[in-house]
Amino acid sequence: MVETRLIDGKAFAETMRARLKDEVAAFVAATGVTPGLAVVLVGEDPASAVYVRNKGKQTAEAGMTSIEHKLPADTAQDDVLALVRALNADPAVHGILVQLPLPAHIDAQAVLATIDPAKDVDGFHVVNAGRLAVGLDALAPCTPLGCVMLLKDTLGSLAGLEAVVVGRSNIVGKPLAQLLLREDCTVTIAHSRTRDLPGVCRRADILIGAVGRPEMIRGDWIKPGATVIDVGINRVAGADGKNRLVGDVAFNEAQGIAGAITPVPGGVGPMTIACLLANTLTAARRQVG
C-alpha cells in the first residue's frame, strides 16, 4: 500500500498569481504599458460564463487590464471574426482568448485561425501548435502548461519517465504530449479506442486523464507509486440528486495506489487561469520589448 500525496493545484496557482502580480508591476514600471487581455464569450453556457468571470477577476487582480466582449448565442460567425480582427489591431490588447465551446453554427477553427499568433494566449493557433511541435518558442496551451508545472513541482526532473496521456484533443492531449517530450519523457498518447487501455496505463510513471469521461480510469489501471494528473472536469448527478464534479480518474480507487494525484476540483483547473495570466505577460513582453 502506497501513501498517496495530494497535489494542491489551488495553492500552487495562488502562489503563481502572487508572483505574477509582482512581475506585472515591474513590467508596467519599466515600460509604462499595462498588459491587456481580451476575452470573447459567445452565448450563455453557464460554466463558460463562470470561467470568463474568473478570468476577468484574476486578470485585474494581477494588475492587468481585462476587456470582456459578451456576444449573444446567435451572433454570426462573420461578426465574431470582425471582433477578433479589431482586437488584433488594438495596441492596448496583448492577449486574445475566445472561450470554448462556441455555439454549433460557428467554426471554431476559423475563429482561432483569425487570432494574431502573437496575441494567442490560449496557444490554440496552428502557428503556435506548430512552433511547439518543432521546439521553437511558442505560446503553449494553458491547461497542459499547468500540468507540467505541477509534475515538475512534484517529481523534479521528468527526464526518462514513461508518460501516458489518455486523450488526444488539440487543446490538452496533443500539446501536453509535446510539452512532456520537451521534458525528455517517453510519451504515449492513448485514447478511448486504444487496445488494452488499462495495460497501457499500467506502464505509466506519469498518468494523465484528459479524455472527458467521468472516472473512466480505474484504480487498477494505475502503476503503484505513479503520479496521476486528472484534467477531467465532469459534472455528474450525485446520490442526493445534486450535481458534483468528478475527474476522469476514479479518485477514491487511486488512493493507496498512486504516489501522488491531483484532486477535482482544486487540481489542474486553477492552473489553467494562472497560466493564462503568465502567457498574457509573456505576450505583452514580446510585443512591447
Ligand SMILES: Nc1nc2c(c(=O)[nH]1)N[C@@H](CN(C=O)c1ccc(C(=O)N[C@@H](CCC(=O)O)C(=O)O)cc1)CN2
Ligand atoms: N478558450 C478556452 N476555452 C476553454 C479552456 C481554455 O483553456 N481556453 N479550458 C476550459 C475551461 N476553463 C477555462 O477556460 C477552465 C476550466 C476549469 C477551471 C477551474 O478552475 N476549475 C475548477 C472547478 C470549477 C467548477 O466548479 O466548475 C477546478 O478544477 O478546481 C478553470 C478554467 C474549456 N474552455
